[in-house]
Amino acid sequence: MxxxxxxxxxxxxKDIWSGYDFFKFGREKGPTAxxxxxxxxxxxxxxxxxxxTNAILLVSVDSCSLAxxxxxxxxxxxxxxxxxxxxxxxNVGHATNYYSQSLVPWTIAYQLRLGSKRxxxxxxxxxxxxxxxxxxxxxxxxxxxxxxxxxxxxxxTDAVNDKKNKVDLSAARTLMKNLTAAFAKSLPSIGVVxxxxxxxxxxxxxxxxxxxxxxxxxxxxxxxRPQVNSLEEAEAHxxxxxxxxxxxxxxxxYKDSNWSFLHTVLQRIEEQKKKMSGADxxxxxxxxxxxxxxxxxxxxxxxxxxxxRQRISSDATIRMDATENLVQQAVDLIxxxxxxxxxxxxxxxxxxxxxxxNELPDPRxxxxxxxxxxxxxxxxxxxxxxxxxxxxxxxxxPHLFKAIKRVAKTDRFPQKNxxxxxxxxSRHGTRSTFSTSKPCA
Amino acid sequence: MTRKDLEDLQIQTIYSLVEPTxxxxxxxxxxxxxxxLTNHQCRQLDLSNLEKFTQAMDINPPPKLVINLLPSNARxxxxxxxxxxxx
Numbered sequence: 001m002x003x004x005x006x007x008x009x010x011x012x013x014k015d016i017w018s019g020y021d022f023f024k025f026g027r028e029k030g031p032t033a034x035x036x037x038x039x040x041x042x043x044x045x046x047x048x049x050x051x052x053t054n055a056i057l058l059v060s061v062d063s064c065s066l067a068x069x070x071x072x073x074x075x076x077x078x079x080x081x082x083x084x085x086x087x088x089x090x091n092v093g094h095a096t097n098y099y100s101q102s103l104v105p106w107t108i109a110y111q112l113r114l115g116s117k118r119x120x121x122x123x124x125x126x127x128x129x130x131x132x133x134x135x136x137x138x139x140x141x142x143x144x145x146x147x148x149x150x151x152x153x154x155x156x157t158d159a160v161n162d163k164k165n166k167v168d169l170s171a172a173r174t175l176m177k178n179l180t181a182a183f184a185k186s187l188p189s190i191g192v193v194x195x196x197x198x199x200x201x202x203x204x205x206x207x208x209x210x211x212x213x214x215x216x217x218x219x220x221x222x223x224x225r226p227q228v229n230s231l232e233e234a235e236a237h238x239x240x241x242x243x244x245x246x247x248x249x250x251x252x253x254y255k256d257s258n259w260s261f262l263h264t265v266l267q268r269i270e271e272q273k274k275k276m277s278g279a280d281x282x283x284x285x286x287x288x289x290x291x292x293x294x295x296x297x298x299x300x301x302x303x304x305x306x307x308x309r310q311r312i313s314s315d316a317t318i319r320m321d322a323t324e325n326l327v328q329q330a331v332d333l334i335x336x337x338x339x340x341x342x343x344x345x346x347x348x349x350x351x352x353x354x355x356x357x358n359e360l361p362d363p364r365x366x367x368x369x370x371x372x373x374x375x376x377x378x379x380x381x382x383x384x385x386x387x388x389x390x391x392x393x394x395x396x397x398p399h400l401f402k403a404i405k406r407v408a409k410t411d412r413f414p415q416k417n418x419x420x421x422x423x424x425x426s427r428h429g430t431r432s433t434f435s436t437s438k439p440c441a
Numbered sequence: 442m443t444r445k446d447l448e449d450l451q452i453q454t455i456y457s458l459v460e461p462t463x464x465x466x467x468x469x470x471x472x473x474x475x476x477x478l479t480n481h482q483c484r485q486l487d488l489s490n491l492e493k494f495t496q497a498m499d500i501n502p503p504p505k506l507v508i509n510l511l512p513s514n515a516r517x518x519x520x521x522x523x524x525x526x527x528x
Contacts, residue, residue, distance in 0.1 A: 038513070046508060053506035060512040067510055075466040088500055095477075108464060115462035118477040149466040155476045157483045171483035180509055182488040187506035193442070196514045210511070217511075256513065340459055 028429065034254070037222035038194050039069040046192070047073055050087040056187075057089040058180060061097070062108070062148035063196055074150030088152040092176045093145075094159035095119065095126045096167045097132075101146040112154060122158050133167040155179075184215055194220035195254045203255060221260035222355045229272065234265045235333050242337065246344050255268040258337070262330045399400070448482050455486070455497045474498060 048056060059067040077083045094181075095102070102109040102123075102427050113119045134141050147154055155175070161168035183189055191210060194433045197203045197434065238261075242252045252258070360372060451458055455476065462475045476498065478486065488494055495503075 049506065050508060054502040054504050055506040056500070056504040060510065064510070064512045064514060066513045070510060071466075075469055075471065078471060079469040086502065088504070097479050106465070106525050108466075111464045112473075112475055115464070116460050116475050116477050118458065118460065119475070122477070122479070149464075150471070151473055153474050153476070153500070154462075155478070157478045157480055160480060162480075168480055171478075171480040175483050175486060175488075178488050180507075182494075183504075183507040186491055187507050188503060189509060191509040191511050194513045194514075195512040197512055207511075215509075220472065352479050424517045 034222050035065055042069050055087045058093050059089050059148055061145050067148040071148035071150035090153045091147045091151045092155045092172055094169050094172050095156050096130050096159040097142045097145040099126055100141050101131050108149055123277050125160050127160055129165055129167050132165045184260050191217040193217055193256050219260035221257045223257055228265050231329050238337055251341055251344050266330055324375055
């Protein structure tokens with residue numbers, strides 16, 4: 001298959017893993033039932049509250065399912081109401097992250113850049129910083145980050161550190177935190193999260209920090225769950241669910257849905273205890289107790305995630321009374337499931353992806369390799385080769401991914417697709433990253 | 442006047458930085474407002490006076506609630522779906 005054909009293929013696959021289009025309900029490529037119910041929740045619960053309260057919504061990039069679905073609703077509502085909705089959505093983003101999409105005609109990023117004199121004026125600085133931070137190879141750049149549609153306001157920072165000529169996202173992140181805090185000071189606020197919010201540790205860390213700032217958080221679980229009254233039953237359900245997904249070649253990635261499920265189970269257990277021990281009994285797992293337990297383990301700085309991981313794996317550091325122990329069991333359960341999930345992920349993905357890799361075309365030029373890598377990054381979110389590094393089996397695969405490793409990790413790539421440049425790179429210790437040999441089976 | 446001085450001056454009057462930007466979504470035209478900031482300006486942005494900020498951004502009608510939709514991703518990273526219909 002030629003590289004150009006793969007590029008076309010990747011556009012179709014993009015729909016699978018980025019935020020989804022609400023209006024594709026019922027179609028083959030539309031959202032699955034679990035995702036669809038989060039969109040229905042937004043439409044039936046959040047939208048009406050937003051209209052009644054003239055709410056301000058803070059939304060993420062459109063790879064977030066909530067932001068994407070919300071953007072679709074708002075565009076629809078705004079049109080029906082003559083161009084102005086009774087609520088406002090604000091997106092805070094980074095121009096460096098949006099850079100690739102700002103070059104794709106008629107994306108939101110493209111239209112905003114086109115319409116903004118200040119963005120256009122700064123585009124060269126942004127481009128330089130992206131290249132300086134990520135190398136000139138597009139495989140290393142953020143590919144699909146885009147502001148969601150339907151926002152009334154976009155606050156976009158250039159995210160450039162001029163002194164170092166590097167990408168620096170810290171300013172916008174701080175602004176987003178400050179904006180959330182500033183609004184929360186003067187107005188009632190609520191956070192909503194579901195499906196999967198970052199990775200296991202980083203997701204828990206982020207949510208824990210959010211709650212620790214005193215901000216209310218609604219965790220949604222949009223899956224159909226059985227009535228479960230104990231942690232043992234919850235574990236059995238989650239393991240059974242994982243196994244069913246595994247059979248279908250899938251893994252359970254929706255960690256926050258599972259946090260929400262366990263939180264509900266814990267509350268149910270507390271309610272049962274309360275009934276059994278009389279009205280004076282005061283449960284300790286009301287509210288977001290599960291996050292209080294996480295907070296015991298979570299360190300403040302993200303740079304200390306490794307310490308966090310060690311801490312939650314060390315039972316010796318845990319000091320709790322009987323009720324807190326119950327919560328700790330729930331946290332331990334999620335930890336155990338996560339370990340199993342990673343193993344399943346490895347097994348399932350390896351089988352499927354190896355089969356896929358064997359079908360990849362053998363690049364005959366640097367340009368073709370670049371096209372293939374771009375197609376793969378869209379399909380696979382291959383950000384800086386991190387995924388490959390984690391799954392070393394792919395690196396040992398004798399075909400394309402040895403090349404990706406070299407490309408993603410080094411800039412020592414031929415400047416031009418010529419024998420001279422290729423030889424020049426070889427002299428500096430880098431093999432030509434494209435070969436004419438057939439891939440090994 | 443250096444670029445930094447100019448940026449400082451601009452951020453003091455953020456009204457001047459807000460740009461109405463035409464955007465077309467699904468064939469519908471919208472006119473969102475874009476506040477494009479350099480990192481330096483972003484750090485200088487004073488949110489202690491939220492009223493001034495909302496006025497500058499021309500946020501109306503006055504909100505009574507803030508809803509923060511935190512990043513919630515569907516089937517990312519894997520190329521393998523995480524859920525199936527009915528689950």
